[in-house]
Amino acid sequence: xxxxxxxxxxSALYYRSYFAFIRNPLINSKGENTSATFGFLSSLxxxxxxxxxxxxxxxxxxxEPTFRHEIYPEYKATREKMPEEMAEQYPRLVDTLKxxxxxxxxREGYEADDIIGSLAKKFASPGLNVYIVSGDKDMAQxxxxxxxxxxxxxxxxxxxxxxxxxVKEKMGIEPGQIVDWLALMGDSSxxxxxxxxxxxxxAVKLLKEFGSIDKLYESLDRLKEGSIKSNxxxxxxxxxxxxxxxxxxxxxxxxxxxxxxxxxIWNADEAEKVMNELEFRRLADRMKAIARGxxxxxxLSHHDESAVRYELVDTLDSVKKLARQLERQKxxxxxxxxxx
Numbered sequence: 208x209x210x211x212x213x214x215x216x217x218s219a220l221y222y223r224s225y226f227a228f229i230r231n232p233l234i235n236s237k238g239e240n241t242s243a244t245f246g247f248l249s250s251l252x253x254x255x256x257x258x259x260x261x262x263x264x265x266x267x268x269x270x271e272p273t274f275r276h277e278i279y280p281e282y283k284a285t286r287e288k289m290p291e292e293m294a295e296q297y298p299r300l301v302d303t304l305k306x307x308x309x310x311x312x313x314r315e316g317y318e319a320d321d322i323i324g325s326l327a328k329k330f331a332s333p334g335l336n337v338y339i340v341s342g343d344k345d346m347a348q349x350x351x352x353x354x355x356x357x358x359x360x361x362x363x364x365x366x367x368x369x370x371x372x373x374v375k376e377k378m379g380i381e382p383g384q385i386v387d388w389l390a391l392m393g394d395s396s397x398x399x400x401x402x403x404x405x406x407x408x409x410a411v412k413l414l415k416e417f418g419s420i421d422k423l424y425e426s427l428d429r430l431k432e433g434s435i436k437s438n439x440x441x442x443x444x445x446x447x448x449x450x451x452x453x454x455x456x457x458x459x460x461x462x463x464x465x466x467x468x469x470x471x472i473w474n475a476d477e478a479e480k481v482m483n484e485l486e487f488r489r490l491a492d493r494m495k496a497i498a499r500g501x502x503x504x505x506x507l508s509h510h511d512e513s514a515v516r517y518e519l520v521d522t523l524d525s526v527k528k529l530a531r532q533l534e535r536q537k538x539x540x541x542x543x544x545x546x547x
Contacts, residue, residue: 209333209334209335209336209353210261210262210334210335210336211258211259211260211261211262211335211336211338212260212261212262212263212264212326212330212331212335212336212337212338212465212468213254213258213260213262213263213264213337213338213340213357214263214264214266214323214326214327214337214338214339214340215251215254215263215264215265215266215340215341216266216319216320216323216339216340216341216342216343216346217247217265217266217267217311217319218266218267218268218319219319219341219342219343220247220250220251220340220341220359221243221247221267221293221297221300222293223246223342224242224243224244224245224246224247224249224250225242225243225246225290225292225293225296227242227246228242228243228245228246229242232292233245235485235486236486239295239296240292240295240296241296241485241486241487242292242296243293243296243297243300244296244299244300244303244485245485245487245490247300248303248487248490249490250359251265251309252490252493252494252497253359253360254340254359254366255470255497256493256497257366258338260338260470261469261470262330262335262465262468262469262470263309263310263468263470264309264310264311264312264326264468265304265309265310265311265312266311266312266313266319266322266323266326267301267311267312267313267319268313268318268319269313269314269315271315271316272316273316273317273318274316274317274456275318275451275452278448278451278452279448279452281398282397282398282399282452283397283398284398285395285398286396286398299485303481303485306473306477306481307473307477307478307481307494308471308472308473308474310467310468314459317456317459320343320345320346320455321455321456321457321459322459322461323339323341323346323349323455324349324455324456324457324459325456325457325458325459325461326461326463326468327339327349327354327457328349328457328458329461329463330465330468331351331353331354332353333353335353335465336353336354336355337353337354337355338355338356338357338368339354339355339356339357340357340359341356341357341358342358342359344378344385344389345385345389345394345397345453345455346455347369347374347378347382347385348382348383348385348386348453348454348455349382349455349457350369350370350371350374350382351371351382352370352371355368355369355370356368356369356374357369378411379411379415380411380414380415384414384418384419385453386450386453386454387414387419387420387450388407388410388411388414389449389453390420390446390447390449390450390453391405391409391410391413391414391420391446391449392405392406392407392409392410393449394453397452397453399449399452399453400442400445400448400449401449402435402438402439402442402445402446403434403438403442404434404435404438405435405438405439409435420446420450423439424439424443427439427440472497472498473494473498474498475494475495475498475499478491478494478495478498479491479494479495482494
């Protein structure tokens with residue numbers, strides 16, 4: 208079975224976590240708004256509990272302009288500034304993630320999308336499936352046989368995992384057509400201009416008929432006269448610009464080995480300390496349980512007899528738990544006691 212690498216779009220998850228509590232924010236005893244941090248950590252812990260990743264990294268945007276701003280200064284110009292309470296929590300969130308052994312990445316001049324795309328391209332293989340944890344539609348362009356889009360669940364709703372077939376079913380087009388789709392209809396969230404009167408339905412229809420923007424422009428004579436045809440002609444240079452802006456650059460040079468992204472469970476005592484500082488009591492209990500459960504066999508590997516813990520495996524659930532623990536080890540030993 209292929210191993211699993213989860214790449215978390217940290218910026219998207221951070222925004223989602225903050226606004227999930229916008230009507231009823233979490234305020235600690237010091238008067239600090241901790242909603243975004245709590246929501247982020249809760250989602251991350253839930254993913255770990257449910258998916259048991261072999262490798263994991265959290266990737267963030269930076270405040271610095273990117274190469275897209277150099278191409279188009281109006282890129283993302285319509286976005287509102289990050290709320291002050293949210294901005295105040297960000298340094299602590301990053302520090303918390305690092306204290307809990309999470310790999311945290313960013314790079315000036317690039318977006319989280321580009322880092323995620325580059326890591327996915329570098330490491331995806333028949334032996335390793337990559338799951339991109341993000342709700343952003345532009346990430347669908349990265350989906351292939353070994354790269355999947357992972358929409359975290361909400362409440363009791365389970366997570367949704369999209370392969371190429373699911374992307375086509377959900378969006379009406381192939382992953383390889385996502386960039387052209389965005390270029391035709393635009394993306395208001397990133398302030399990427401689109402062709403007037405070309406929305407989602409029309410963009411999908413055009414791509415189904417012609418396959419790509421390039422082939423569409425080669426075959427404009429097949430379109431009936433009207434506003435859409437005239438707008439396409441008028442916006443040909445603009446669609447080229449929009450394609451540049453919408454394309455995730457997956458060729459960044461990273462001196463990162465797969466083992467650098469190995470998911471290493473947090474220390475139970477450190478997790479309790481960090482969560483108590485944040486006043487997240489319930490998360491502290493969950494994290495201690497995960498750490499102590501997953502850490503038992505790791506202690507045995509050091510051959511320190513004083514650290515050995517024994518646990519009876521006598522139920523189906525405990526067998527499944529043991530199997531998950533063994534999958535995470537580089538090596539393990541079975542000692543078969545016999546008397547005949």
